[in-house]
Amino acid sequence: MAVIAPSRRIRRTPFSEGVEAAGVKGYTVYNHMLLPTVFESIQADYRHLKDHVQVWDVACERQVELRGPDAARLMQILTPRDLSTMQPGQCLYVPIVDETGGMLNDPVAVKLEEDRFWISIADSDLLLWVKAVAHGYRLEVSVEEPDVSPLAIQGPKAEDLMARVFGDAVRDIRFFRFRHLEFQGRDLVVARTGYSKQGGFEIYVDGSDLGMPLWQALFEAGRDLNVRAGCPNLIERIEAGLLSYGNDMTRENTPHECGLGRFCDTEEAIGCIGRDALLRVAREGPMQQVRAIEIVGDPVPPCDRAWPLIAGDNVVGQVTSAAASPDFDTNVAIGMVAMTHWYPGTELVVETPLGARPAAVQDRFWI
Amino acid sequence: MAVIAPSRRIRRTPFSEGVEAAGVKGYTVYNHMLLPTVFESIQADYRHLKDHVQVWDVACERQVELRGPDAARLMQILTPRDLSTMQPGQCLYVPIVDETGGMLNDPVAVKLEEDRFWISIADSDLLLWVKAVAHGYRLEVSVEEPDVSPLAIQGPKAEDLMARVFGDAVRDIRFFRFRHLEFQGRDLVVARTGYSKQGGFEIYVDGSDLGMPLWQALFEAGRDLNVRAGCPNLIERIEAGLLSYGNDMTRENTPHECGLGRFCDTEEAIGCIGRDALLRVAREGPMQQVRAIEIVGDPVPPCDRAWPLIAGDNVVGQVTSAAASPDFDTNVAIGMVAMTHWYPGTELVVETPLGARPAAVQDRFWI
Numbered sequence: 001m002a003v004i005a006p007s008r009r010i011r012r013t014p015f016s017e018g019v020e021a022a023g024v025k026g027y028t029v030y031n032h033m034l035l036p037t038v039f040e041s042i043q044a045d046y047r048h049l050k051d052h053v054q055v056w057d058v059a060c061e062r063q064v065e066l067r068g069p070d071a072a073r074l075m076q077i078l079t080p081r082d083l084s085t086m087q088p089g090q091c092l093y094v095p096i097v098d099e100t101g102g103m104l105n106d107p108v109a110v111k112l113e114e115d116r117f118w119i120s121i122a123d124s125d126l127l128l129w130v131k132a133v134a135h136g137y138r139l140e141v142s143v144e145e146p147d148v149s150p151l152a153i154q155g156p157k158a159e160d161l162m163a164r165v166f167g168d169a170v171r172d173i174r175f176f177r178f179r180h181l182e183f184q185g186r187d188l189v190v191a192r193t194g195y196s197k198q199g200g201f202e203i204y205v206d207g208s209d210l211g212m213p214l215w216q217a218l219f220e221a222g223r224d225l226n227v228r229a230g231c232p233n234l235i236e237r238i239e240a241g242l243l244s245y246g247n248d249m250t251r252e253n254t255p256h257e258c259g260l261g262r263f264c265d266t267e268e269a270i271g272c273i274g275r276d277a278l279l280r281v282a283r284e285g286p287m288q289q290v291r292a293i294e295i296v297g298d299p300v301p302p303c304d305r306a307w308p309l310i311a312g313d314n315v316v317g318q319v320t321s322a323a324a325s326p327d328f329d330t331n332v333a334i335g336m337v338a339m340t341h342w343y344p345g346t347e348l349v350v351e352t353p354l355g356a357r358p359a360a361v362q363d364r365f366w367i
Numbered sequence: 368m369a370v371i372a373p374s375r376r377i378r379r380t381p382f383s384e385g386v387e388a389a390g391v392k393g394y395t396v397y398n399h400m401l402l403p404t405v406f407e408s409i410q411a412d413y414r415h416l417k418d419h420v421q422v423w424d425v426a427c428e429r430q431v432e433l434r435g436p437d438a439a440r441l442m443q444i445l446t447p448r449d450l451s452t453m454q455p456g457q458c459l460y461v462p463i464v465d466e467t468g469g470m471l472n473d474p475v476a477v478k479l480e481e482d483r484f485w486i487s488i489a490d491s492d493l494l495l496w497v498k499a500v501a502h503g504y505r506l507e508v509s510v511e512e513p514d515v516s517p518l519a520i521q522g523p524k525a526e527d528l529m530a531r532v533f534g535d536a537v538r539d540i541r542f543f544r545f546r547h548l549e550f551q552g553r554d555l556v557v558a559r560t561g562y563s564k565q566g567g568f569e570i571y572v573d574g575s576d577l578g579m580p581l582w583q584a585l586f587e588a589g590r591d592l593n594v595r596a597g598c599p600n601l602i603e604r605i606e607a608g609l610l611s612y613g614n615d616m617t618r619e620n621t622p623h624e625c626g627l628g629r630f631c632d633t634e635e636a637i638g639c640i641g642r643d644a645l646l647r648v649a650r651e652g653p654m655q656q657v658r659a660i661e662i663v664g665d666p667v668p669p670c671d672r673a674w675p676l677i678a679g680d681n682v683v684g685q686v687t688s689a690a691a692s693p694d695f696d697t698n699v700a701i702g703m704v705a706m707t708h709w710y711p712g713t714e715l716v717v718e719t720p721l722g723a724r725p726a727a728v729q730d731r732f733w734i
Contacts, residue, residue, distance in 0.1 A: 029396035128495045
């Protein structure tokens with residue numbers, strides 16, 4: 001595997017110093033920023049994540065901040081999810097689509113105040129979309145990328161570690177809610193969210209100067225909890241069915257194809273971009289959809305391109321993420337499958353770089 | 368240096384197979400796609416580029432295609448450069464700015480027909496900006512990313528190699544012009560452009576299936592010309608003063624700060640986005656600007672973050688790209704310098720990871 005060339009364009013984060021000291025072995029690039037992918041090994045990182053607690057540099061989840069009298073209106077224009085009852089203190093997973101209903105991003109919206117939101121984005125320059133929408137609609141709203149870098153604390157011991165640094169108030173934060181908590185005299189947004197199914201929090205570190213002090217405080221407080229540096233884990237996120245924008249869905253796909261129809265209120269979201277394009281699929285359902293796929297046999301390599309799913313002589317879908325699961329003793333995968341073949345138990349063939357393999361549609365993800 | 372983790376999100380290109388067979392050693396990620404950065408070594412690649420001819424996989428220069436009755440109007444809304452005299456067959460370097468005059472991208476616009484353009488983009492999702500502008504302005508235009516992947520042929524022997532594959536018609540293509548030439552019965556746009564100062568062409572490969580056949584045809588035709596796989600070379604592009612979006616300029620900067628004022632006709636470009644914000648700087652000039660900077664002493668490492676430029680006790684700018692130049696026997700660099708210190712010969716200090724170093728503002732780039 002080739003190395004990644006250093007340049008300012010691939011941005012470092014407020015936590016990079018800690019990540020390097022922890023011996024990061026692999027990176028990806030996400031929103032023009034370094035995102036670690038492996039420390040010890042994907043398998044060892046996976047085991048540790050499920051048993052202990054990890055600190056993740058997810059600064060690459062950049063924020064798009066909306067601020068001003070039209071902030072709430074703009075937020076609703078951006079998504080087919082109905083935001084009319086969203087309260088300050090709440091986080092919502094919001095599909096964002098273009099005028100044709102194609103997915104542009106699948107971020108988490110954070111409502112800070114009635115007239116102030118953060119959109120915590122997946123890997124596309126959503127800032128450019130939002131700025132141009134605000135400009136074209138002549139809205140009174142400021143749209144910027146603030147100096148805010150999320151740090152995730154994930155794993156079964158996450159709550160204990162967080163309580164040691166932020167106090168027992170963290171235990172009262174409900175799922176997809178946040179509170180303002182203090183660290184070194186500064187107010188930080190702490191949400192019960194994160195890109196794993198092991199439980200945990202995301203701290204929105206407001207000011208790069210706080211990055212390493214917070215990193216160090218967490219590691220000092222968590223020594224006896226066996227805290228380690230970690231990162232989103234390929235195996236765990238596939239087992240859990242956590243989709244990855246750019247991998248498991250692209251602008252080619254509607255939210256309904258991605259299984260995100262439950263986050264769309266297309267009838268109600270009058271005025272949202274893409275509504276006309278989505279109304280029919282919202283009523284009738286999609287022709288293909290994301291499914292959990294088991295791939296039989298020896299461990300498969302990472303999916304660096306789509307692998308065709310075959311039934312007889314026909315391509316009926318594709319696998320877009322795959323990994324060998326130690327806990328489930330098989331290859332777990334995420335695929336997009338045509339409605340003719342998406343029922344649980346359907347047996348297919350997947351063309352992997354190691355050759356054709358038997359595969360089967362599962363009734364649900366593994367966790 | 369850490370390796371880059373494979374995933375579908377970091378897209379392969381139609382030429383990746385050839386790049387891998389040629390022994391690529393380093394990559395960067397550019398527009399969510401793999402871009403090679405080194406084959407033999409940066410120094411050996413540099414020497415070869417200046418002496419022979421190279422084939423570059425620059426598929427990551429993705430195209431934003433504008434097509435329809437409002438295509439030309441949209442193109443002019445996007446840039447402060449006056450496009451009123453632009454002809455089909457012409458390529459123009461066009462700064463694209465947001466409503467505050469901040470650089471969003473520095474692409475090359477390719478006018479295919481009166482109602483059809485390609486925008487060959489640098490590293491930001493300009494597609495999202497352009498789609499939202501077209502939507503907000505209610506323009507009658509289609510905005511898409513077509514399956515078009517540029518392949519660059521660069522170096523002093525580029526014209527000879529190209530003539531063997533496309534015929535002597537390539538010799539008549541003028542700088543920043545293109546022609547339609549045939550390869551295997553397919554019509555391809557071939558432009559005299561490219562991200563080096565060694566001369567050469569970019570072939571807009573229209574259809575991924577043509578990628579490897581064209582790659583192989585070029586290598587077979589160029590064996591006695593010592594053709595090799597190459598890539599944009601860090602040393603050569605700094606010597607030549609070729610800026611890199613994300614490295615030497617960001618959304619923080621106006622085109623005038625980037626030395627791109629000569630590509631702005633802000634007075635004339637009535638209706639372009641950012642005009643109000645740029646009029647004053649267009650008249651009065653910027654407060655800081657890009658400069659060629661020499662850094663004295665032993666070779667410096669690549670610039671993975673901005674290095675402060677110091678005069679006395681004050682930060683007066685920053686270096687954003689740097690490399691040791693074999694031909695000029697010094698460290699060549701690109702920096703942004705305040706007007707108080709931007710005159711040629713001004714002596715400064717630059718804070719590199721190897722410590723403080725003497726630096727001097729040059730009157731021009733090295734080539």
